[in-house]
Amino acid sequence: MDKTDEVALMFLGVDVGGTFTDAVVVDNKRILKQVKVKTNSENVLQGILTALDRILENCELDLLERVVVSSTVVTNALIVGDTEEVFLAVMPGTGMDITNSFPVAPFIVEGYVNHHGKVTKNVELNYLAAQAQAKGKRVAAISGKFSVRNQSNEVALRQELSELDFEQFFLGSEMSGELNFVRRTNSAYFSAAIYQKYAHFIHQIVTSIRSRGINVPIHILKADGGTMPIEVALQHPVEAIFTGPAASVLGIEALSLPEGQAISLDVGGTTTDIAFWENGRPLLANKGARINGFPTTVRAYHMRSVPIGGDSLLQRQGDAYLVGPKRVDVAAALGGNKATLGDALIVLSVVSFGDIEKAKNALIKLCYDGEDHLVVAMRFVEVAVSVLEQTIKEMIQEWEVKPVYTVNDMISGTSFRPEILVGVGGGATGLVQRLALKMNLPVSVPPGAMVANAVGAALARPTLIGTLRADSQEGYYIIPEGGIREDLSCQATRSELEDILRSWLLSEAQRWHLPVAGVEVIACEEFTTIQNYYSIGKIVYLKMQLAPGIIYGVQGQEVSF
Template sequence: MKESAVLGIDAGGTHTDAVLITGNGASPRLAASAKVKTRHDDLPASVREVLAALAGELGGAGAAFLAEVERVTLGTTLAVNALVQGRADSVGLALSAGPGLDPARFGLGEHVCVIPGGLDHRGVEVSPLQTDELARRAARWRDEGVAAVACVGKFSPRNPAHERAMGAAAVKASSLPVTLGHRLSGRLNFPRRVATAYYNAAVQRLHNDFLDVVEAALADAGIHAATRLLKADGGAVPTSLSRREPVQSILSGPAASVMGVMALCPETEQGCSLLLDMGGTTTDMALFFDGSPVIDRDGMLLQGRRTLVRALASTSIGVGGDSLLSVDGSGRDARVRTGPLRDGPALAFGGARPTLLDALNVLDAEAAPGASADRGDMAASREGLATLAAAHGLDARVLAQKAVDDALAQVALAARELVEAVNARPIYTLAALKAVREARPERVWLVGGPADCIRERLGAALGLPVASPPHAAVANAVGAALTLPTAGLEIYADTGRGLLRAPALDLEERISKGYTLNAAERRAGELLAAHLAAEGVPDAAVEVVEADLFATLDDGGYGSKDIRVACQVVPGIAGRL
């Protein structure tokens, strides 16, 4: 039997990695891996370079081997990096809530327009929508550099009519791309749906440009396989779907590292462990419990705002191998800070300013005095830190130790805060959507570029054993390659009005007065399975994760039922290396 081959690509802020994994069934093998510098000024070149390097690892038949790839899965931190660095697009935000709290208090950005009109909790209009002001504002937004519009109505999952009218008015006046909140989630949390729609609009252009670049580079390399992108919950979706909902993949980079550790570390099957993925720019952290990552039931957190995006429980801090060192003061009292800024590579790799990796090189100079592939030019690190130290009355080794101590303290604090935040409420994992006992890490898995340089020091700082799996430097790409497809769907049924709605699909169906919760559960599963099949993912195993029924009385005093059902395909990996 011909072996299957899957390709995983992870485009990070510092490096772009790729792996080719072969093998049928649940026995995958790493056939080749490659790593190149991410060229932010020429991302297509980065992707072409990593594919060429991968083909080179495969030898003379490399190009032919890549042409036989059956599936490509991508992970990237480019969108979240854009948000953190203020490079995301400016968004015009149109809000409608009707009576009650002023929706402007939930606004984001500098361009917010509150539109008169609203619906009640059942989706019945209580005041007509008035879009004249939105049309005027949207025309100005275009001239002010706004690149996209997000429209959100408070009860749009129950009735998207007002939200659709808002979107139509914005498009007519501005010709800008529009995100409608009800298409992203059917949950009735207005502030979180505002944030979800806003961030979706903010990264949509960057996200689609990235996919355009990667798909063109894959085609140039002779790869025409189905392409998917990781989501924040550790699953993967076809790029056609991801283009419409880029907010789901803003945290695909941390998700890739989590799924990579699942694939590389069978020891995560027992007890609780902490994942640390230290790259050039950030350190990403997540928790495992009995072999499955812990999920954040409150929704993905972006820039202090909760969204309605299901995500793994993770956190990121600006500490990585290329994090800049800064010094405040002089002599013994000088304070050395590591990160959060990054300005190119370490001195050891041709950079202009000292970084954490350079500090590690100085401390380890006696053990590894020359240049190495992992550490670069040790002499360049020593010279750069000596110059910075002299300017502040310090010895180079003292400065280096202060920098490393600060980095370790930041990692240890963030790890403690993640553990405490997870344990502050019931814990749920991807494998078992039920509360489990308290999670306290018993060991640490460390992946990423600087892993070998800092492993022992991290163990001392955390008071836990720290280990790195084989292929740790390309764990994210491994995770991408082996991640299974997933998706979720929510439906609402109102027997009083005789309507069933699937907001994310823009679907409405008539139902009977006697419609039941069991019928709604079956219908939700059918709709999600059909949706995935249409996107090229047939035979998905769907399960119901939430089902609620509320008895209500309409204005005439007649009884009816409000039903909500959420179902999903649980993320996972195709096998372990």
């Protein structure tokens, strides 16, 4: 698909936030239509349906190319523990302490694959013990050390456990082709834990969209800013975590690409998502995202979600001014009975919505004798700004102390010195501008900032990741994500291996009807194997992906909701 064809397409994006559900239709590099409806936390789907009905009114459905949904369903389920019990079976081999490495105590199975990918011990399952521990559980996760170099033990264990009537299995080797047993295991576990809830949500989404006469492909946004077909999403549910922050990053990229070292802040009703940028690219988290404190293989941006937003409850305890983490469903300016951070911004005339008198009266209730409500409102805003500034300092420190892996890292360093703040979301004009003043930085709030997340979802490129490990001495290569193991010539070069992996990615893209902007190498390691002082072969590890990002930039527009 060439660039001209891309620009002619119409894209629909839906972003489900904690406070609002946004939808946009993007066509010919402009936001054609946008809607914002209140999210019903008790019935998230209803908000999506309302947004769809409003956005599709008078819309030419035959021009629609794709629908992308960004949802908090996975994130919220994992945070509050609304998940399925999982039978977690692991094969860690010998000499590895896995105490407290996983969210639940695993069922240990005998079986081992060594670092060369050779099975040194076949699977030995205590079936009765497994049956007892699996009682009442509908999903299972299986993971073995070095399984990305040989999946046979994981596959064999799945076959043996299939007699226990699990509805779904997730294998660690299919979560990622990377060497990190603990991260792969946690990814398999979390995918299993949310599978039932996610599958139900996906079914509702598909049914609802199809019932409205939309028959185009439906994609789900991923944490790394790419999209995946909804059918693939069910194979990797954990990839749908942190899609809200990812959507805001992509929205900023589409509306106003930051230059140099920049910090973006998406000020929503419930949280503020903070991301780092360098030379127009959002920075990725080192190694992978953590979920409830456990490391995973999920590629995600270097971000932090702070529980401060426009709907954050304002309270006073003695001399203390408290902003959040509790939120209020309706701000005082919109008819609520408690003051929110949004109300404070309204009375300070830095944002404009609702009834300023109602906001003022709510702030007056928080004033002690003789206090000016404007001074009190400013103090609350200053508290919120201080929390955001402190979080940014912590993120900078975290980034600068990350491990150094390459010579380039040592030469260029990992310092981060922000040059500009970029704000999106409903409270961006007030909160981010105040933060910029405190940090002595310029600020940009692009047109269309109110629906940046939905814009990001609409314009996100599909992406797939593949890994390849080759051992020329043993004469084979594997692509774990595809369950592929093939013979390999001992003379194979790295370039030839890249071609093999690229061809697999392109064939997968064709299978799922995905447009391809390019294939990029994101990791490569090459080692020479030595025996009796002579080189006898090479071990090569490759990781490549369909390049993520946005399809094109757009011209935003300011709309009052």
